[in-house]
Amino acid sequence: QVQLVESGGGLVQAGGSLTLSCAASGRTFSSYRMGWFRQAPRKEREFVAAISGTGGNTYYAESVEGRFTISRDNAKGTVYLQMNSLRSEDTAVYYCAANRNIWSMMRNNRNVEVWGQGTLVNVSS
DSSP: OOEEEEEOOEEEETTOOEEEEEEEESSOGGGSEEEEEEEOTTSOOEEEEEEOSSSOOEEEOTTTTTTEEEEEETTTTEEEEEEOSOOGGGOEEEEEEEESOHHHHHHOGGGOSEEOOOEEEEEEO
């Protein structure tokens, strides 16, 4: 099983950009479908984006479609979330997730097999 460590969070002004990284340990990274979720204060954790094992297919929540881009580098064992045109409502703790079944992960975050520890993104208006 992989272990996940996120980085790249911080404070950014509305309209700005930020890139999150998630480094995975273990030799089976490419066999995992990867995703990003987020949890704002007093809200439930929600799906943000997901990517297939090869990186050929990506999926996004409607709220971030066209602004966020998920990608992965299997040689480096890392998945990224490029966030542009950030809004105050994007403020949340962002979690990296790994799952062998992408649809299961997207359908219900309780199905996620491995979580990272989270990184805080704070967008000031």
